Amino acid sequence: MTIARIQLDDERGLEAVAAFRGAYDLAQFGGSVVQTAAQLRAEIADSEFNRHLFWAAWEGDRVVGEASVDFPLQENLDLGYAELQAEADARSAGYSTLIWSNRVPDEYLEQYGKLLTQLELDEPDEDVVGEIADYTPERIREGEARSTASGYFSIIAVSQAPDGSLAAHSEVEVRTEPGADLAFQRNTLVFEAHRGHRLGLALKLATHRAIAEQFPAVRRIATWNSHVNPWMIEVNERMGYRPRYREVIYQTG
8 A cells, every 4th residue: 555645737646536535435325426536626726725735545546545634824813803893893882792711700600601591592403302401600610610621721702781781602612732723612692682783793703812812823713503593604604614514413202
């Protein structure tokens, strides 16, 4: 067996990789998605944001495996959010943004628990059925301790309404170990009575700015979206997120 890098002008190599993918899909899934050499070339070509290296494992004249690596060429978190920030500021006038690290202050625990419970009530999971958790102060503190012990640093942002109540929240987590360059966008929720003020956008901008300032090694942020939540999909796409895979949930009756 030999390992060789596939170049964009390697027509034979591209065709062999495409044939391997077809055979793999047929063996794994019982069907095959046809891909041409030109389509594969477009997939692995470099862009202004990433350099893509691609290798194939050969047995004779047949490809039996593949591997690839992406190298960011630009700071992916520096996406030019000035226009989005101006929009969020204009629409969320009267609301203030509070940012906490790892721990919700005692005086906000009860309100924050209501946000987390409402998130589970509002989560657009279509036909998936689950039990709604009661986020008591004790439950929140246990979760914070577990997250910290697991090596996560949490940046929590909340919107405070003019009357002092919490109207929305968003959270991003990143590993604290050296070399960690990926963060995760977790929950975002806006209470129904406060929707329409771009609070979700405002909070995501705040957490992403905090990540860039406190963890400059982070190159990418991953998140998840229900396909029946077009409002958050719009926010994420405007912030530069792009889909990478689809998750399917199965639940027994």
